[in-house]
Amino acid sequence: MAKMEVKTSLLDNMIGVGDMVLLEPLNEESFIDNLKKRFDHNEIYTYIGSVVISVNPYRSLPIYSPEKVEDYRNRNFYELSPHIFALSDEAYRSLRDQDKDQCILITGESGAGKTEASKLVMSYVAAVCGKGAEVNQVKEQLLQSNPVLEAFGNAKTVRNDNSSRFGKYMDIEFDFKGDPLGGVISNYLLEKSRVVKQPRGERNFHIFYQLLSGASEDLLNKLRLERDFSRYNYLSLDSAKVNGVDDAANFRTVRNAMQIVGFMDHEAQSVLEVIAAVLKLGNIEFKPESRVNGLDESKIKDKNELKEICELTGIDQSVLERAFSFRTVEAKQEKVSTTLNVAQAYYARDALAKNLYSRLFSWLVNRINESIKAQTKVRKKVMGVLDIYGFEIFEDNSFEQFIINYCNEKLQQIFIELTLKEEQEEYIREDIEWTHIDYFNNAVICDLIENNTNGILAMLDEECLRPGTVTDETFLEKLNQVCATHQHFESRMSKCSRFLNDTSLPHSCFRIQHYAGKVMYQVEGFVDKNNDLLYRDLSQAMWKASHSLIKALFPEGNPAKINLKRPPTAGSQFKASVATLMKNLQTKNPNYIRCIKPNDKKAAHIFNDALVCHQIRYLGLLENVRVRRAGYAFRQAYEPCLERYKMLCKQTWPHWKGPARAGVEVLFNELEFPVEEYSFGRSKIFIRNPRTLFKLEDLRKRRLEDLATLIQKIFRGWKCRTHFLLMKKSQVVIAAWYRRYSQQKKYQQIKSSAIVIQSFIRGWKARKILRELKHEKRCQEAVTTIAAFWHGTQVRREYRKFFRANAGKKIYEFTLQRIVQKYFLEMKNKMPSLSPIDKNWPARPYLFLDSTHKELKRIFHLWRCKKYRDQFTDQRKLIYEEKLEASELFKDKKALYPSSVSQPFQGAYLEISKDPKYKKLKDAIEEKIIIAEVVNKINRANGKCASRIFLLTNNNLLLADQKSGHIKSEVPLGDVTKVSMSSQNDGFFAVHLKEGSGAASKGDFLFSSDHLIEMATKLYRTTLSQTKQKLNIEISDEFLVQFRQDKVCVKFIQGNQKNGSVPTCKRKNNRLLEVAVP
Ligand SMILES: Nc1ncnc2c1ncn2[C@@H]1O[C@H](COP(=O)(O)OP(=O)(O)O)[C@@H](O)[C@H]1O
């Protein structure tokens, strides 16, 4: 996501005030309080307008990360909280975009964080400027020059464990695009006295300790050194180790940095050899030796060290030895050689060591410059970073402090000039009325020091060059004469008696009232230090060295170039270089970083008000603020101003269409601030009082809260709406998908149904076609078959004549004949017996003979019966005929019949002819008697029985009395019309007579006989043969009889008789006669 452009301001989330210009009220106390408050909240940077105040935190803060670099990159100066990166960014962009050379002036006292600040600036610029392999190498070389210079130029002091003991100004050069091309470093006044002597609690330059700690044994041997610090007089032992500093590791860093910067191996080696030589020089000791002239002459105590130095440097030992013993003074072709006493010898030794070291340092700077110098000759833009020693006030202040403080005076001067100039120019640019600002101008102090005719430095030079005895005292005297009336100069001896009674001011001192405070200088050493004298014998001895670096360091030792003119004094040299520097700085756009040390203990979190107060005073920070506020405390370009406050006025919120200035005018009118509180410049609004700004801020804050609510409201609405729209959209999508899905399903269903239906229809059609085809096929087959048969028939018909057409039939008939033949033959043998009652008959052999077989059986039976009958006599025949007749008449009609079958029909039961009783009767009857039997005649009137003899002859039926044989009735057969009887098992019967016949006068007869069947049969047969009429025999259980005139019904009642099987007869009335039968 693109980084959101949030317009922020310095004024956001401010702790105290981020810009001292806005401080209300403005005084020292509030100033310090504000710094302290911010310091306690880790806000170590505070602005005074465009000046950055930096308070040393003495601990690493997480505010220099690459992310922070990105935060500050391309942001306006006042946009974020105060930071050194903001200043660096401003400087770099103004250099790149507006083509203005820049300088960054870092001031502050020792340990205030100047060097760190300069490194931060450089690293920021390196991070934001162009990229690419070449550019990166340049950057790397520029950055890596720092560790090298720090190793040789920094030392632990009581104020700072890594105090820069030289002034450094570095020009970084850029091309038109803002890519770094290279750089030039200038160094100022290395504190070389440190090489031979260090104050208590301080160390020599780092490189000595680093070399001894970090060099390999092999390297140490080559350099003829020992690791033990205590072996070397020049190294103070009480603080040889610094807490948190790893000298050995730093040594490796330095060597690595040297390599990156571009030192050749042999160059690096030479440098270390010089360092070794300096260390060893300190170990050379002298002893006095009395000479003939009574003066002491110095002699080297132990020549071993000297020998090793000579081996290292390639100097002839005797030459060096002599140089330590004699001093040659040349004047006007005259050479005078004097011996040195022990003190002079030590002075010479130390001078040599100091010179060797400081020249080596200058050489290093030049060597680095050679490496980092821009390779092209195109026009360059320059950013200068000045990290120079700060104002120093010690207990004992000497020449060095004087020089350093002079430098600071000059810097303050340029600061005043440039700041005020800039302020003034801005007012003119913006067309604002300029009001004069009162401030302290330190030009007068600068003049005191540097004035060519009566300045202190000029005085000192004069003293140094003056023939005759010159001492520090004479110099002071001179000062007392010349500067006595100067307001900023104080001395006990000055003609002006002002200070005579000031006991705080010793006699051998003078005091200067610097802009940053009064400093008392010990005059001792001023002359020597200014002279910076190295005996010619020593420089010549050095020049004679075969060690090329050492030789190069002492060009004046070359006899061919002997220069009798005195070299420039240290003071004048410094003055000149400061002048050059000032000139240089004046051509550039200045950016200030004012470093403040919060405590003397190098400790984090401690804020010593008094110490800070002192620094604020001498840095003139309050004045700085006042100058800045003299006219207007706050100014801001119209665009950002309108952007920031436009919500305070209806016309400008949310958008102002016209020019920004008009918008701001409308805004301020609306807010009704007093007119004198603000002014409209060309491009900026100027606010006179911080109060007004704070009021603006307050209003803005309150308004922002309202706006936040509004934005919140709108945002919530928007969010809900968006959410709703999204939901709606989603719903539509889901619905569409669902519809699609359901339609798909439906379609699939329809499709599958269609397929089913289709398949059924197709199946049905196919089956129909198949059926038709089958039918067609069958028809075809039938046709074929019929045709075949037809053809067959035709063919057969045609060919029949050629076959034995009736063979089959004949064979069939023959076979049949044979079977029948065989059947009959077999039957012959299987015939059953001839008895008509034999039921046996052989089984039928063939089905088709079934009817034949049965017929045969019938015929056989008939035949057998005939055979049987043929055996009968006529009599027997008759009997059978009768029996047959009986059977025809009664079988199955009369229950009595079956019992009669086995009884032979005897007819004449009564043998009348034999019984004499019936002689008469026999005689009366001429005809043949067919039946003679006793029967019971039932009395017609009462039903009682009376025995009678029943006789049947061929023509008559006779009834006779049983006892007498007297014929009682005779009835011709022709008068008998009918015989009636029951169907029961009784022997009761009625004989009906023809009406009107003679016999019929009394009525029909009722009889009962045991041989009813026989009697009825015979009666029937006889009647038939006589009258040729069939006698009517009625078999019924109720019939009518004619008694005289009455027709009586005879009724048979079963199972009601009284005496066994004999039927009883009873006349009920005229009409009814009941017969009970068994
Ligand atoms: N911005 C900073 N952040 C953290 N520590 C710092 C910072 N500035 C300075 N220091 C600490 O203070 C010490 C002294 O700083 P230095 O820059 O060497 O002072 P100067 O050059 O002014 O004498 C440093 O070694 C470091 O420990």
Ligand SMILES: [Mg+2]
């Ligand atoms: Mg420093």
